[in-house]
Amino acid sequence: xxxxxxxxxxxxxIGFALGNLVPALVLGVGLFELPTRWWPADVLVGxxxxxxxxxxAFVFARPASTRMALRVGASVLLGIGLVLIAAAALSxxxxxxxxxxxxxxxxxxxxLVTFLVLPYTVVYPLVExxxxxxxxxxxxxxxxxxxxxxDDGGAPA
Amino acid sequence: MTLRxxxxxxxxxxxxxxxxxxxxxxxxxxxxxxxxxxSVVSLWTGGKRRARAVVSASKPVSGPxxxxxxxxxxxxxxxxxxxxxxTSPVLSTNPLIFGxxxxxxxxxxxxxxxKRVAYATVDDLLACKAYDxxxxxxxxxxxxxxxxxxxxxxxxxxxxxxxxELVDEGEFERIALxxxxxxxPAPEVTRATLRDAALSAGRYLAHAVKPDGTYRYEVNAVDxxxxxxxxxxxxxxxxxxxxxxxxxxxxxxxxxxxxxxxRRLAEGALVDCGSHRCVADGDRADLGSSALxxxxxxxxxxxxxxxxxxxxxxxxxxxxxxxxxxxxxxxxFYDRRKNAPEDVQVLYYTGEAAFALGRAARLTRDPKDVExxxxxxxxxxxxxxxxxxxxxxxxxxHWTCHALDELWERAPNRKALRFCLEWQxxxxxxxxxxxxxxxxxxxxxxxxxxxxxxxxxxxxxxxxAVSTLRVARKAGVSQREIAALEQGIVAALGFMLRFQLNPxxxxxxxxxxMMRGGFPNTPTDLDVRIDNPQHAGTALIGYLKQLExxxxx
Numbered sequence: 001x002x003x004x005x006x007x008x009x010x011x012x013x014i015g016f017a018l019g020n021l022v023p024a025l026v027l028g029v030g031l032f033e034l035p036t037r038w039w040p041a042d043v044l045v046g047x048x049x050x051x052x053x054x055x056x057a058f059v060f061a062r063p064a065s066t067r068m069a070l071r072v073g074a075s076v077l078l079g080i081g082l083v084l085i086a087a088a089a090l091s092x093x094x095x096x097x098x099x100x101x102x103x104x105x106x107x108x109x110x111x112l113v114t115f116l117v118l119p120y121t122v123v124y125p126l127v128e129x130x131x132x133x134x135x136x137x138x139x140x141x142x143x144x145x146x147x148x149x150x151d152d153g154g155a156p157a
Numbered sequence: 158m159t160l161r162x163x164x165x166x167x168x169x170x171x172x173x174x175x176x177x178x179x180x181x182x183x184x185x186x187x188x189x190x191x192x193x194x195x196s197v198v199s200l201w202t203g204g205k206r207r208a209r210a211v212v213s214a215s216k217p218v219s220g221p222x223x224x225x226x227x228x229x230x231x232x233x234x235x236x237x238x239x240x241x242x243x244t245s246p247v248l249s250t251n252p253l254i255f256g257x258x259x260x261x262x263x264x265x266x267x268x269x270x271x272k273r274v275a276y277a278t279v280d281d282l283l284a285c286k287a288y289d290x291x292x293x294x295x296x297x298x299x300x301x302x303x304x305x306x307x308x309x310x311x312x313x314x315x316x317x318x319x320x321x322e323l324v325d326e327g328e329f330e331r332i333a334l335x336x337x338x339x340x341x342p343a344p345e346v347t348r349a350t351l352r353d354a355a356l357s358a359g360r361y362l363a364h365a366v367k368p369d370g371t372y373r374y375e376v377n378a379v380d381x382x383x384x385x386x387x388x389x390x391x392x393x394x395x396x397x398x399x400x401x402x403x404x405x406x407x408x409x410x411x412x413x414x415x416x417x418x419x420r421r422l423a424e425g426a427l428v429d430c431g432s433h434r435c436v437a438d439g440d441r442a443d444l445g446s447s448a449l450x451x452x453x454x455x456x457x458x459x460x461x462x463x464x465x466x467x468x469x470x471x472x473x474x475x476x477x478x479x480x481x482x483x484x485x486x487x488x489x490f491y492d493r494r495k496n497a498p499e500d501v502q503v504l505y506y507t508g509e510a511a512f513a514l515g516r517a518a519r520l521t522r523d524p525k526d527v528e529x530x531x532x533x534x535x536x537x538x539x540x541x542x543x544x545x546x547x548x549x550x551x552x553x554x555h556w557t558c559h560a561l562d563e564l565w566e567r568a569p570n571r572k573a574l575r576f577c578l579e580w581q582x583x584x585x586x587x588x589x590x591x592x593x594x595x596x597x598x599x600x601x602x603x604x605x606x607x608x609x610x611x612x613x614x615x616x617x618x619x620x621x622a623v624s625t626l627r628v629a630r631k632a633g634v635s636q637r638e639i640a641a642l643e644q645g646i647v648a649a650l651g652f653m654l655r656f657q658l659n660p661x662x663x664x665x666x667x668x669x670x671m672m673r674g675g676f677p678n679t680p681t682d683l684d685v686r687i688d689n690p691q692h693a694g695t696a697l698i699g700y701l702k703q704l705e706x707x708x709x710x
Contacts, residue, residue, distance in 0.1 A: 086174055093178035095607060097185025097245070098302070098331075099260055100593030102606045109606065126163075134159045 013066045017059035020073045023120040024052040048080040074128040081121025185245050187333040193240030197278050198224045201664035202234030235664040238338035239278045247329040256301030260594040261288040261609050262681040265334050268312050268327040275315040279334050284665040285311050288681035300608040344654045346647045351701040357659050357674030358694035359402030363414035370421025378672040378683035393449035395687040397456050398694045404460035419457045423469045431496040434472035442491040447473050448509035455517045474517050477510050478529045485536030508556025515563035531568035534560045538576040551580045555621035562624035577625040584618045585645030600648025609679040616692035619649045623699035656680045
């Protein structure tokens with residue numbers, strides 16, 4: 001079998017592939033537990049969960065596409081996270097507009113919920129994207145001498 | 158994507174989100190401190206609105222030139238004036254968004270249909286029971302500001318159009334209202350106001366006792382309609398407070414009602430439970446009915462009334478003691494067909510039994526009653542050392558703290574005192590404070606940041622706080638902790654006094670006289686169940702007695 005990465009890098013990639021399943025599981029269970037079916041939420045969150053599952057499967061089935069699959073998976077998680085944060089922020093803005101200042105207790109509760117969601121849906125995929133680094137651009141027939149070392153975005157060796 | 162590009166996208170996202178949120182807040186916000194622009198003047202009789210005028214807020218609303226003067230003469234009703242202090246748009250007629258677009262008890266609705274305008278003010282929405290509307294989605298119960306259907310029906314009737322036409326073509330606005338006439342009550346917590354409120358609650362219950370000794374169990378203050386259903390523990394609990402207030406005030410009306418209710422309990426609800434007697438109305442007896450029954454009978458006999466009830470008191474103490482386990486816990490049910498206790502536990506009953514046995518022991522003078530009560534109290538406040546959540550997660554422990562107070566002189570329990578003090582610390586630290594739309598809720602126990610507080614929830618915590626305060630003073634608890642406890646009590650009692658139907662929004666009630674002194678479920682849900690005035694009244698009279706003992710104003 002063709003070797004596509006160093007053993008240490010591969011372990012780190014598999015770690016992210018499995019790690020992606022945790023927020024996917026949280027989102028999936030959360031979606032399943034919603035008391036009513038509303039198609040925009042079902043499609044958006046269901047699609048995101050499916051997307052993450054597929055990219056994780058890719059990491060194992062096609063090691064050559066691992067980096068690309070992980071980037072897509074992390075981007076999907078980050079995207080859904082940003083949508084959820086926006087929905088929460090706009091809902092809070094609506095309620096703050098209607099009720100004005102609704103007291104420290106209410107605000108503390110809302111912030112607590114937000115900060116419990118952030119690590120899964122925003123912080124984790126951002127860290128993942130940072131460590132994976134940018135996608136490599138195809139290099140056309142450029143003279144080898146012209147090639148310069150590029151910032152790898154922080155990806156480990 | 159490079160890190161820099163990702164950072165740019167996230168920055169743009171954040172900026173857009175902040176700006177959109179700020180625009181949304183600014184568009185929907187109302188300024189409730191603004192001087193009013195217009196006033197909605199309404200004339201009410203028998204809980205129905207008979208006439209309405211919308212006038213400039215600077216126009217006088219009393220005297221010969223006041224609006225609706227002729228109508229007032231004709232109907233002999235009540236004139237109510239609600240000032241419009243600000244308005245904001247309603248974003249959608251989607252029921253969820255529309256329902257959430259109003260603050261209960263503070264906001265009304267204005268609709269413009271062509272050239273016609275109609276208003277649903279706070280009084281209108283109270284009258285049609287449009288506030289406190291629950292939206293149940295599976296296991297989730299969302300509380301909306303208003304019931305959209307009820308609001309649309311009122312406004313459609315006003316404009317003589319169909320509801321559909323109104324929803325399709327009407328332009329809705331939120332109107333922030335402030336009541337001017339009759340003025341909003343803001344009583345201070347003093348001996349005079351406490352006495353007035355506690356005795357009003359007692360009189361409400363006295364009026365609610367029917368000739369057969371049962372109560373008008375749950376009544377809606379708006380239409381004076383009684384809800385179906387009855388509950389013996391609540392009958393007994395209400396009779397306990399009614400007896401206490403009757404004996405305190407020595408008012409014949411209350412004494413007579415308390416005796417009727419107690420007689421009904423002793424003669425109509427006491428049945429055989431094996432070799433004992435218990436309170437039950439079926440084959441399954443619950444401990445709570447007997448415990449609160451015992452409490453009610455002990456209160457009335459202890460106050461020098463109805464000594465003929467003493468045998469029933471002895472019967473009930475024997476039954477309750479027979480239900481106790483060796484570890485102090487009680488078996489909460491008794492199967493009368495099998496003549497066997499059921500070792501099942503539910504909320505409240507152990508605390509009720511401990512308190513009732515302690516109170517009854519003053520009459521029976523049986524040390525076994527004090528010993529049983531003391532063991533039950535100890536069981537209630539003992540948790541395994543590893544259960545850290547016990548310091549943060551409490552049930553409704555008012556009966557536990559009453560038992561602490563009741564037993565303190567005979568069987569002091571410092572662990573129970575610490576338990577009640579810790580619970581009260583949590584109660585006051587989680588109390589409502591500083592809600593912009595409803596500053597009058599300060600001190601109340603919150604049930605969520607966007608809904609009006611339940612008065613009974615605040616009342617039960619305050620009756621426990623008052624019992625805890627009495628013990629804390631005797632036990633030499635630090636002055637700082639006592640002051641904090643008392644501050645919480647005064648704030649919460651102030652909230653309760655404000656929303657007692659004394660008379661409350663009498664203009665929207667069919668028979669405000671019958672409801673006087675009652676405590677509604679919430680400031681905007683005007684159902685009065687008999688345990689609402691019981692719990693609130695117990696807190697009020699308990700604190701009143703402490704102030705009297707201390708000789709304070």
